[in-house]
Amino acid sequence: MKKSVLLEIEQLSKSFGGVHAVQNVSFCVRDQEIVAIIGPNGAGKTTLFNIVTGILPPTSGSVLFKGMPVTGKKPYQLAALGITRTFQNLQVFTNMTVIENVMVGMHTRLKTGIFSAGFRLPQVFKEEKQALKQAMACLEQVGIAHLAFEKADILPYGTQRLVEIARAAASQPSLILLDEPMAGLNPQESKKLVDVLLAMRNNGMTFLFVEHDMETVMAIADRVIVLDYGKKIAEGCPEEITQHPDVIKAYLGEEEGASC
Ligand SMILES: Nc1ncnc2c1ncn2[C@@H]1O[C@H](COP(=O)(O)OP(=O)(O)OP(=O)(O)O)[C@@H](O)[C@H]1O
Ligand SMILES: [Mg+2]
Incomplete structure (x- = not known):
């Protein structure tokens, strides 16, 4: 049976002056999924998290949680509804x-x-x-x-x-967002955290996480969303994503990608 949709992100955009940090991004997260967001530095990953967790208002687009519009709600209101997060820098x-x-x-x-x-x-x-x-x-x-x-x-x-x-x-949230949870951890600590996240998922938790460490993404993500210059350029299971030509191009750069 297909799991129900927990989080829906629809046509989300955020601009800072002339910088289009997030551009028309849409995707969903289902109950008990572990979804990874990857992309080069400055791709808009943290900005997207900041919108979903109520730290920033979007320029346009909407966020639905359990089918209910939650765009523009404050972090404490979202926490009460069941969305919490950790930050890129240890807090x-x-x-x-x-x-x-x-x-x-x-x-x-x-x-x-x-x-x-x-x-x-x-x-x-x-x-x-x-x-x-x-x-x-x-x-x-x-x-x-x-x-x-x-x-x-x-x-x-x-x-x-x-x-x-x-x-x-x-x-007692139903969705936790983690911004680069593996950053700064040694291999033993990363392995322990992977086990903790998988165990929490087996107990009913859903995760959306940003991560640069592809080993972790491959180990725990059910699905991967790839952002580049604020746009979603690919979505799929980890194996599909690592072979996706646009993803390879985004990570290697235009010239190297063309010569592959
Ligand atoms: N408060 C802000 N004001 C102006 N520009 C911002 C602001 N926050 C982010 N940006 C810009 O938006 C773009 C996306 O930044 P963001 O921090 O979301 O990227 P990221 O994918 O999380 O990068 P990293 O992998 O380095 O953490 C960048 O060009 C960044 O400089
Ligand atoms: Mg970031």
């Missing part, structure tokens, strides 16, 4: 413990207001206990529950990346 709060870092991602799910929190009403304790349990479950998912009470800044880079992913999972 871990170094002065906090690992579990506190994860709990930051849960605020859209917490119901306690300032009044009840200020007066430490019983429901606050109940909610805090529940939040702690939920954060611990997210850390277990990425295999670092034993580090919950360590300060985040003493951890290796690859472990901090897992903290970010646990935080993205903390608001």
